[in-house]
Amino acid sequence: MSKPDLVAPGPAEVFAALGDPTRLSLLAKLSDGETRSIAKLSADTKLTRQAVTKHLHVLERAGLVENIRIGRESRFGYKPEPIAEAKSYLDRVSAQWDEALGRLRAFVEG
Amino acid sequence: MTDRIEKSIELNAPIEKVWRALTDYDAFGEWFRVKLEGPFVVGEVTTGRITYPGHEGLKWVSVTERMDAPRLFSFRWPHPADPNADSSTEPSTLVEFHLKPTPTGTHLTIIESGFENLPEDQRMEALRGNEGGWEIQTGNIKAYVEA
Numbered sequence: 492m493s494k495p496d497l498v499a500p501g502p503a504e505v506f507a508a509l510g511d512p513t514r515l516s517l518l519a520k521l522s523d524g525e526t527r528s529i530a531k532l533s534a535d536t537k538l539t540r541q542a543v544t545k546h547l548h549v550l551e552r553a554g555l556v557e558n559i560r561i562g563r564e565s566r567f568g569y570k571p572e573p574i575a576e577a578k579s580y581l582d583r584v585s586a587q588w589d590e591a592l593g594r595l596r597a598f599v600e601g
Numbered sequence: 602m603t604d605r606i607e608k609s610i611e612l613n614a615p616i617e618k619v620w621r622a623l624t625d626y627d628a629f630g631e632w633f634r635v636k637l638e639g640p641f642v643v644g645e646v647t648t649g650r651i652t653y654p655g656h657e658g659l660k661w662v663s664v665t666e667r668m669d670a671p672r673l674f675s676f677r678w679p680h681p682a683d684p685n686a687d688s689s690t691e692p693s694t695l696v697e698f699h700l701k702p703t704p705t706g707t708h709l710t711i712i713e714s715g716f717e718n719l720p721e722d723q724r725m726e727a728l729r730g731n732e733g734g735w736e737i738q739t740g741n742i743k744a745y746v747e748a
Contacts (some may be wrong), residue, residue, distance in 0.1 A: 506604040506717035581716070585606050588711060591633055592610050595709075598632040599614035599622045 505577040508553035513538065514546050518555060521569035526559055528566050605714035613706040620671035623698050641665045641676065666695070674698045692718035 508514060517532060533543040547567055550556040554573040559566045612619055622628045626637040626647065637649035642665055649661040663676040677693040694715040701708040 503717060510604065510717050581604075581606060584713065584716075585608070588606060588608050588713070592608060592709075592711065594632040594634070595619075595622060596610065596612060598628070599612055599619050 502577045502580040504553045505555065505573045508549050508555055509577075511546070511549075513542075514550055517543070517546055518550065518569065521556060521567060522571075524569065526566040526568040528564055532567065604716045605712060607710065607712045609708065609710045611703065611706065611708055616671045616700055616702045616707045619700055619707045619709060620674070623674050623700075624668060624670075635661045637661065641668065641674075643668055647676075663696075664693070672700055674700075694718070 509518075513536075516536075520532065521527060529540055529544055529547065532547070533540045536543065538546075547556060547558075551558055551567075555570060556567045557570055559568055614622075622632065624641055626640045629635070629641075630637045630649065630652070634653040635649050635651050637647055639647055641647055641663075645665060647661070647663050647665065651657065651659040651661055663678055666675040666677055667673055675695060675697040677695050679693040692715075694713055697710075697712045697714075699710040699712070701710075
């Protein structure tokens with residue numbers, strides 16, 4: 492399912508992108524803020540460049556990394572915003588459960 | 602980052618009473634603020650309307666997964682992209698209530714998981730969006746509930 496570029500990816504897409512150990516380790520590498528080439532990102536893994544490229548595109552679609560082309564080289568960099576948004580979404584759901592459980596408490600203890 | 606929410610709360614009420622508050626559809630609706638049209642039955646769909654102030658009339662759909670009295674009650678919240686779709690095969694989050702008796706009452710843990718499955722749908726946005734409605738009550742509750 493591709494979305495128009497104008498629509499920001501939602502939390503679901505971010506969670507789905509994060510739900511993979513390879514992608515998490517790629518993000519962990521990039522989260523220091525340095526941009527890296529696909530060659531560099533594949534260097535100390537067992538994965539082929541092709542596999543790494545595929546994972547990077549999933550991360551890119553979720554808005555978690557951006558692809559920066561410098562001349563003929565393609566580099567990837569980390570974008571923190573979607574993680575912050577997904578976290579604030581979970582915080583909202585979490586606050587709703589706090590409230591609901593407060594009402595449950597009143598209901599069973601009252 | 603985790604894609605699940607887990608909360609624990611100590612309730613000064615016997616486990617049977619908490620079990621009833623969770624699994625009796627009228628009682629559930631009273632504290633959760635939803636008017637359900639029928640009981641929770643394992644494997645079956647329960648429909649209703651949210652009665653939470655500011656969200657009145659939003660549709661409730663759940664599919665009951667397990668009712669192992671008085672220890673585990675769980676249901677799926679489908680988030681169908683198509684309202685006419687078969688709810689049982691749609692992407693959903695799973696809500697579990699785990700109960701344990703304690704010397705003073707009941708230890709309740711609630712887990713909601715599966716957020717990675719959800720398409721962007723309007724109900725989700727309406728219910729869980731930023732806009733109004735869900736006023737966050739801080740205070741005593743939080744101290745109890747914060748895991």
